[in-house]
Amino acid sequence: MIFAIVRTALIALRRDRGALALSFILPIGFFTIFAVIFGGRHDTMPKVSLLVVDEDHSATSQSLIRGLEREGSLSVMRRPGPKQGVEQPEYTAATAEAAVKSGVATVALIVPHGFGENPISFGGGNGPTIELLRDSSDMVAPQVVAGMLQKVAMTSMPEAMAEQGSKYMDVYAGGFTPEQRKRIDAGIEALRKRDSAESSGQPTAAADPNHVKSNQADPNQGMPMPVTTRDVVGENKNNGMVSYYAAAVSVMFLLFTASGTGGSLLDEAESGTLDRVLSSRVTMGTLMTGKLCYCVLLAFLQLVVMFVWAWLVFNVDLISHIPGFVVMGISTAFAVGALGMLLASICRTRAQLGPLSTLVILTMSSIGGSMFPRYFMPEAIQKVGLLTINAWAIDGFTKIFWRDEPVSHLWPQVAVLLGAGIVLFAIARRFARRWEYS
Amino acid sequence: MAAASVVANPTSLLPLRIEGLVKRFGELTAVDGVTLELKSGECLGLLGPNGAGKTTLIRSIVGRVIPDGGTVSIFGEQADSTSARASLGWVPQELALYWRLTCRENLESFGQFHGLRGAALKTAVDWCLDWAAITDRADEPVKNLSGGMRRRLNMAAGLIHRPKVILMDEPTVGVDPQARNRIFEMIEKLRGEGVSMIYTTHYMEEAERLCERIAIIDHGRIIALGTKDELVRNAFASRSEVLARFAKADDAVADWVKERGGVLENGIARFTVVRATEIAELLDAASKAGHELADISLRKPNLESVFLHLTGRELRD
Numbered sequence: 001m002i003f004a005i006v007r008t009a010l011i012a013l014r015r016d017r018g019a020l021a022l023s024f025i026l027p028i029g030f031f032t033i034f035a036v037i038f039g040g041r042h043d044t045m046p047k048v049s050l051l052v053v054d055e056d057h058s059a060t061s062q063s064l065i066r067g068l069e070r071e072g073s074l075s076v077m078r079r080p081g082p083k084q085g086v087e088q089p090e091y092t093a094a095t096a097e098a099a100v101k102s103g104v105a106t107v108a109l110i111v112p113h114g115f116g117e118n119p120i121s122f123g124g125g126n127g128p129t130i131e132l133l134r135d136s137s138d139m140v141a142p143q144v145v146a147g148m149l150q151k152v153a154m155t156s157m158p159e160a161m162a163e164q165g166s167k168y169m170d171v172y173a174g175g176f177t178p179e180q181r182k183r184i185d186a187g188i189e190a191l192r193k194r195d196s197a198e199s200s201g202q203p204t205a206a207a208d209p210n211h212v213k214s215n216q217a218d219p220n221q222g223m224p225m226p227v228t229t230r231d232v233v234g235e236n237k238n239n240g241m242v243s244y245y246a247a248a249v250s251v252m253f254l255l256f257t258a259s260g261t262g263g264s265l266l267d268e269a270e271s272g273t274l275d276r277v278l279s280s281r282v283t284m285g286t287l288m289t290g291k292l293c294y295c296v297l298l299a300f301l302q303l304v305v306m307f308v309w310a311w312l313v314f315n316v317d318l319i320s321h322i323p324g325f326v327v328m329g330i331s332t333a334f335a336v337g338a339l340g341m342l343l344a345s346i347c348r349t350r351a352q353l354g355p356l357s358t359l360v361i362l363t364m365s366s367i368g369g370s371m372f373p374r375y376f377m378p379e380a381i382q383k384v385g386l387l388t389i390n391a392w393a394i395d396g397f398t399k400i401f402w403r404d405e406p407v408s409h410l411w412p413q414v415a416v417l418l419g420a421g422i423v424l425f426a427i428a429r430r431f432a433r434r435w436e437y438s
Numbered sequence: 439m440a441a442a443s444v445v446a447n448p449t450s451l452l453p454l455r456i457e458g459l460v461k462r463f464g465e466l467t468a469v470d471g472v473t474l475e476l477k478s479g480e481c482l483g484l485l486g487p488n489g490a491g492k493t494t495l496i497r498s499i500v501g502r503v504i505p506d507g508g509t510v511s512i513f514g515e516q517a518d519s520t521s522a523r524a525s526l527g528w529v530p531q532e533l534a535l536y537w538r539l540t541c542r543e544n545l546e547s548f549g550q551f552h553g554l555r556g557a558a559l560k561t562a563v564d565w566c567l568d569w570a571a572i573t574d575r576a577d578e579p580v581k582n583l584s585g586g587m588r589r590r591l592n593m594a595a596g597l598i599h600r601p602k603v604i605l606m607d608e609p610t611v612g613v614d615p616q617a618r619n620r621i622f623e624m625i626e627k628l629r630g631e632g633v634s635m636i637y638t639t640h641y642m643e644e645a646e647r648l649c650e651r652i653a654i655i656d657h658g659r660i661i662a663l664g665t666k667d668e669l670v671r672n673a674f675a676s677r678s679e680v681l682a683r684f685a686k687a688d689d690a691v692a693d694w695v696k697e698r699g700g701v702l703e704n705g706i707a708r709f710t711v712v713r714a715t716e717i718a719e720l721l722d723a724a725s726k727a728g729h730e731l732a733d734i735s736l737r738k739p740n741l742e743s744v745f746l747h748l749t750g751r752e753l754r755d
Contacts (some may be wrong), residue, residue: 164734196452271534271535271536272532272534273531273534273536274530275497276528276530276595277503277548277551278502279500279501279526279528279550280523280548281520281523281551281552281598282551437501437502437503437504
């Protein structure tokens with residue numbers, strides 16, 4: 001009896017080859033995506049983008065910045081990328097802060113005037129301190145930069161360290177004899193020359209990573225280089241990740257909704273209702289447009305419910321962001337609706353649609369940032385993520401709710417989502433021709 | 439599909455005119471050069487066994503199948519034109535309804551799909567509910583209705599825009615005899631309003647009861663067309679049909695029946711005779727051949743006989 005039940009189910013599965021294939025491809029595909037994201041080689045891991053502003057322009061500040069530039073885990077930017085082939089001026093404190101606010105990078109480092117005169121203090125001193133501007137939605141990058149800064153202070157500014165050490169010796173240990181002072185000054189001068197040689201591109205022992213000793217700074221101990229950290233994005237927010245995940249999770253479930261709505265076409269085709277509708281004045285184009293409108297409406301309502309909940313329970317500031325929310329909500333709903341129509345029009349049966357839409361939605365959600373932020377992912381995966389609706393939608397909602405950007409700044413996201421929606425719908429319409437006539 | 443001629447001649451204004459219609463699915467020719475005319479106010483029965491091509495022919499008329507050849511016109515207009523669609527009503531074989539919607543909501547939806555709005559839509563919905571005798575269940579979801587009620591609603595949904603030409607594709611499939619009678623009454627009431635109709639079925643009794651003319655279709659071809667009496671007369675002239683049941687219907691009996699010009703189906707041999715005296719001759723011959731007869735009867739030929747006579751197969755094969 002049980003054998004007969006199993007046999008019947010297996011035959012039914014075998015007859016639906018699309019569903020059969022997808023039931024095996026789905027887990028393999030999903031495993032592969034996670035393996036690539038989390039099991040990737042180290043050289044594919046993301047670099048932390050760091051904006052650097054040198055207000056001091058001293059040899060010490062230059063040494064420090066060159067040291068940061070040598071760090072493989074950092075991508076140091078002193079100026080914005082060229083626009084129309086014209087090189088842009090270096091960042092200032094104001095433009096760097098604006099860049100962090102707009103999401104160019106999540107950390108900026110400002111080396112203030114007078115830094116070079118008293119760079120090392122080990123927690124003491126009253127000279128100007130380095131300022132770290134950060135986007136608090138990224139909990140990782142500022143920590144990485146703070147640690148790297150202390151390491152570089154130790155490894156890239158040996159002359160400053162030695163000079164400061166000798167000053168402490170003079171103050172707290174009675175000072176050196178003239179002969180000792182002469183030798184120390186000669187040593188410091190040699191270190192300066194070595195640093196100059198490095199900056200001119202000549203190889204030195206210190207430039208060799210094998211010669212750099214790791215020196216993990218402990219933020220709770222007296223650090224060699226004092227740093228003040230300031231949140232420039234999200235400083236007044238209760239919890240940045242709440243608005244992020246409100247958007248991220250919504251988009252993922254919108255995709256499931258869209259797939260289900262599109263699937264109603266398959267149901268209607270199987271029941272014969274589609275034939276009856278198409279024998280009336282309704283054309284396939286009208287029918288699909290109607291289904292898309294319904295899907296957009298439903299998806300938008302889902303977003304509204306999600307964000308109202310986030311507002312009521314988690315204090316996400318929905319009320320002052322309503323225009324941006326509406327613009328992004330409709331654009332996102334349109335794109336996911338069109339994708340839902342495409343998935344349904346590609347499939348022959350509901351049994352095919354189930355695994356295919358699950359594969360597509362979970363893949364898009366994982367690399368597009370619905371499951372975890374994209375900045376955790378290798379750079380290559382981050383770039384691939386830009387092929388997903390999730391990434392653009394989440395970026396847009398982040399601009400609204402996290403960066404407080406005006407609606408006009410949403411145009412790249414809106415353009416991509418609407419453009420993608422139009423293309424996806426056009427392809428879906430093409431596939432749907434099979435339903436028009438037989 | 440080529441545009442139909444709209445020259446003002448009597449045939450161009452026929453409710454429905456099909457000429458040389460061909461539809462192939464790969465190697466299979468489902469409709470093979472069908473030419474048919476539906477007269478005003480007429481109910482034309484399309485009688486044939488399952489797989490004969492009835493549904494494909496209907497779907498070609500309604501525009502759901504692209505023919506490989508031939509033309510279909512409704513009142514002289516190409517079948518897929520807007521005016522033709524407005525004149526044409528289709529009741530598909532499947533229960534093509536929205537199951538979570540109520541009867542009224544289904545009718546409203548299909549009415550809107552046909553362009554009805556406001557008072558016209560309400561009037562049409564009320565007429566359909568009354569015609570299908572489901573007014574008291576109007577606000578019940580389809581999934582809660584009995585099989586017969588669903589069938590009636592399925593028919594009503596095809597008529598919501600009050601078409602002048604109606605295509606009924608086996609509307610009584612899966613319906614019990616009592617519910618079937620109710621459907622017959624609905625169709626007769628509709629006929630009283632002067633609509634023209636093609637009614638497909640593989641039930642001879644339905645065609646005999648509802649249709650003035652009957653087209654017998656087999657393997658995609660119209661093999662006979664006329665009133666019931668014309669079909670019988672053309673096939674049998676003045677002959678009668680003798681049904682003989684043998685005690686043992688083996689190969690020898692089959693060979694003997696064939697020799698005598700009869701057809702053996704399910705143990706019953708059918709012969710046609712002109713004179714009553716031929717029956718005695720038949721009995722005598724069977725006795726001499728050693729074939730024992732269980733019973734024998736004489737009957738006037740019907741549509742079933744015509745179909746068997748023309749195809750060598752029964753209607754419900």
